[in-house]
Amino acid sequence: MHQGNWTCCECNGSITELPFNPRNTDDLKCSDCMAKGRPARETFEGNWSCSKCNADITTLPFNPEDESNLTCKSCYLAEKAQRRQNRMIEGDWKCMDCGTVITSLPFNPRDPETVSCRDCYQK
Numbered sequence: 001m002h003q004g005n006w007t008c009c010e011c012n013g014s015i016t017e018l019p020f021n022p023r024n025t026d027d028l029k030c031s032d033c034m035a036k037g038r039p040a041r042e043t044f045e046g047n048w049s050c051s052k053c054n055a056d057i058t059t060l061p062f063n064p065e066d067e068s069n070l071t072c073k074s075c076y077l078a079e080k081a082q083r084r085q086n087r088m089i090e091g092d093w094k095c096m097d098c099g100t101v102i103t104s105l106p107f108n109p110r111d112p113e114t115v116s117c118r119d120c121y122q123k
């Protein structure tokens, strides 16, 4: 922390400590104003439609460069959930029942000695 005697450019409160040594002391902000002043998430307004369900999209958290494959929020969330489900962990295990080599699992096994391949698992 750097000690000093500065004033906040927003609320005129005094600042006695800063995590950095300010070069420009004219636009310093106290920690309160700094927290307040954090820019809100920018949203872009427009007239798009979802490439999956055709729902109208009027706001987006980003400015789309490619408007042809936009997804609405619900499709986006569904896709994200799907992707999470499909995530496989790569590794080198052996099925404890049949000895088959297992190279990917949908989870990280706590005990690699007790892994079963999909066939044995379903039995």
Ligand SMILES: [Zn+2]
Pocket (backbone or CB within 6 Å): 008, 009, 010, 011, 012, 013, 029, 030, 031, 032, 033, 034
């Ligand atoms: Zn302030």
Ligand SMILES: [Zn+2]
Pocket (backbone or CB within 6 Å): 050, 051, 052, 053, 054, 055, 071, 072, 073, 074, 075, 076
């Ligand atoms: Zn959609």
Ligand SMILES: [Zn+2]
Pocket (backbone or CB within 6 Å): 095, 096, 097, 098, 099, 100, 116, 117, 118, 119, 120, 121
């Ligand atoms: Zn097996």
